[in-house]
Amino acid sequence: MKLPIYLDYAATTPVDPRVADAMMQCLTMDGNFGNPASRSHRFGWQAEEAVDQARHDIAELINADPREIVFTSGATESNNLAIKGAANFYAKKGKHVITVKTEHKAVLDTCRELERQGFEVTYMDVEENGLLDLKKLEAAIRDDTVLVSVMHVNNELGVVQDIATIGEMCRERKIMFHVDGAQSAGKVKIDMQALKVDFMSFSGHKVYGPKGIGALYVRRKPRARLEAQMHGGGHERGMRSGTLATHQIVGMGQAFKVANEDFDKDHAHISALRKRLIDGIMSDIEEVYFNGTPEQSVPGIVNISFNYVEGESLLMALKDIAVSSGSACTSASLEPSYVLRALGRNDELAHSSIRFSIGRFTTEEEIDYTVQLIKDSIGRLREMSPLWEMYKEGVDLESVEWTHH
Amino acid sequence: MAYSDKVIDHVENPRNVGSFDKNDPSVATGMVGAPACGDVMKLQIKVSDDGIIEDAKFKTYGCGSAIASSSLVTEWVKGKSLDEAGEIKNTDITAELELPPVKIHCSILAEDAIQAAIADYKKKHGE
Numbered sequence: 001m002k003l004p005i006y007l008d009y010a011a012t013t014p015v016d017p018r019v020a021d022a023m024m025q026c027l028t029m030d031g032n033f034g035n036p037a038s039r040s041h042r043f044g045w046q047a048e049e050a051v052d053q054a055r056h057d058i059a060e061l062i063n064a065d066p067r068e069i070v071f072t073s074g075a076t077e078s079n080n081l082a083i084k085g086a087a088n089f090y091a092k093k094g095k096h097v098i099t100v101k102t103e104h105k106a107v108l109d110t111c112r113e114l115e116r117q118g119f120e121v122t123y124m125d126v127e128e129n130g131l132l133d134l135k136k137l138e139a140a141i142r143d144d145t146v147l148v149s150v151m152h153v154n155n156e157l158g159v160v161q162d163i164a165t166i167g168e169m170c171r172e173r174k175i176m177f178h179v180d181g182a183q184s185a186g187k188v189k190i191d192m193q194a195l196k197v198d199f200m201s202f203s204g205h206k207v208y209g210p211k212g213i214g215a216l217y218v219r220r221k222p223r224a225r226l227e228a229q230m231h232g233g234g235h236e237r238g239m240r241s242g243t244l245a246t247h248q249i250v251g252m253g254q255a256f257k258v259a260n261e262d263f264d265k266d267h268a269h270i271s272a273l274r275k276r277l278i279d280g281i282m283s284d285i286e287e288v289y290f291n292g293t294p295e296q297s298v299p300g301i302v303n304i305s306f307n308y309v310e311g312e313s314l315l316m317a318l319k320d321i322a323v324s325s326g327s328a329c330t331s332a333s334l335e336p337s338y339v340l341r342a343l344g345r346n347d348e349l350a351h352s353s354i355r356f357s358i359g360r361f362t363t364e365e366e367i368d369y370t371v372q373l374i375k376d377s378i379g380r381l382r383e384m385s386p387l388w389e390m391y392k393e394g395v396d397l398e399s400v401e402w403t404h405h
Numbered sequence: 406m407a408y409s410d411k412v413i414d415h416v417e418n419p420r421n422v423g424s425f426d427k428n429d430p431s432v433a434t435g436m437v438g439a440p441a442c443g444d445v446m447k448l449q450i451k452v453s454d455d456g457i458i459e460d461a462k463f464k465t466y467g468c469g470s471a472i473a474s475s476s477l478v479t480e481w482v483k484g485k486s487l488d489e490a491g492e493i494k495n496t497d498i499t500a501e502l503e504l505p506p507v508k509i510h511c512s513i514l515a516e517d518a519i520q521a522a523i524a525d526y527k528k529k530h531g532e
Contacts, residue, residue: 308466309466310443310444310466310467310468310471311443311468312468312469313416313467313468313469313471313472316413316416316469317416346441347440347441347443348440348441351443383422384419384422384464384465384466384472385464385465385466386436386445386446386447386464386465386466387440387445387466388466389424389447389464397440402438402439402440402441402442402445403436403437403438403439403517403521
């Protein structure tokens with residue numbers, strides 16, 4: 001077993017060897033290096049064929065038409081293109097947009113930009129379990145609402161929003177519906193024929209593909225329209241100009257193909273490891289809090305807060321495992337995770353949260369090592385924690401007068 | 406964030422972790438910080454009849470710098486008189502541990518903890 005152990009698959013994944021092989025065929029003189037837009041020779045035709053195959057493989061995972069796939073540089077760009085592109089296209093109908101406070105920054109910051117352009121944006125609260133209350137969403141919809149953007153799977157918590165029902169609500173009212181699917185592709189079954197989603201963003205590198213490539217699903221029937229954000233040679237049916245990066249696209253296509261073929265295997269493997277991790281931690285350590293909702297969650301993401309232990313010191317103690325923390329203490333800002341705050345978690349619990357994300361290459365041995373390391377570290381840090389001592393003495397920490405600084 | 410080897414050493418091998426009986430007349434306690442701010446330090450000193458700090462213990466809830474600052478302070482105050490201990494400045498701690506600028510508040514908190522412990526001792530002994 002190699003240390004440190006990688007448990008940050010929600011941040012990014014290693015490229016699957018099957019994907020790397022396919023990509024390497026598209027780089028050198030002997031390979032498929034041509035410009036897919038070149039129409040006058042076989043270098044171009046072959047590259048175009050490889051791109052078409054990738055488009056087909058990506059569409060297949062989500063049960064869509066290949067012509068509904070627009071390649072971008074990643075999910076951030078896809079989110080920008082869908083949200084700004086659709087809001088601007090439909091601005092004549094209204095200038096109100098709805099999104100959620102726990103969205104990824106790529107959605108939130110794009111919505112902020114729309115506000116600067118004169119749109120009005122409603123940022124919905126979530127319930128304690130991280131999920132939207134659909135009645136509240138319905139109440140927030142107005143006559144001038146043109147776009148709703150809700151992520152499928154939350155990147156910090158793993159909770160799965162009910163995009164099927166939200167899609168129905170939007171379609172009935174002729175409102176465009178965008179979904180950030182960066183964390184859901186390959187983890188949740190996605191059926192674009194059944195879902196009433198107009199735009200959906202995808203990323204290559206969350207699915208064992210390369211970084212720097214993503215896609216935006218743009219519905220054909222009924223037709224979803226957007227204004228291009230990147231102008232140039234009119235690639236991707238005018239929606240996103242720029243020479244198609246054959247090797248990246250082939251990588252993403254192969255990654256989605258593998259995700260489709262291995263879906264059940266991956267799901268079973270990751271679910272078993274998730275159970276092992278949660279059981280190991282929750283059964284043996286007091287004062288741990290599960291963030292999110294286990295009933296409606298992807299198996300790969302486990303977010304847990306350890307009370308009376310501070311986040312950065314916990315991360316330092318866990319240096320043999322690569323995880324993410326809800327505490328931004330390691331950066332210049334001292335703000336804890338805005339996602340955990342949105343659930344109503346207090347600052348202390350938000351600061352002391354750890355996101356474990358499990359993937360295709362995680363092993364049982366790695367999970368067992370992690371559980372033992374967590375137990376030892378939490379024990380050691382609590383021995384050192386005055387808050388733990390007070391808790392054990394029965395002191396109500398809420399009643400203590402702290403010297404704020 | 407890149408911490409100095411000294412910080413890492415204090416975090417991995419903290420000195421003098423623990424508690425004294427706070428009702429012991431020779432023991433004084435200083436507790437500073439707040440959970441919502443991300444750090445709470447408890448520093449306890451055990452003072453001899455002639456006013457020398459014989460022993461010190463700490464418990465800290467906080468980041469690596471906060472743990473290292475309080476661990477270091479327990480080493481520094483031992484053997485000092487109350488007045489000498491009161492002269493320890495946060496800048497001494499920052500310099501010794503090579504704390505990054507965003508973590509200077511941890512050294513200030515450690516200085517505050519010493520002052521709070523000294524004040525508690527004086528209060529206990531009617532000074």
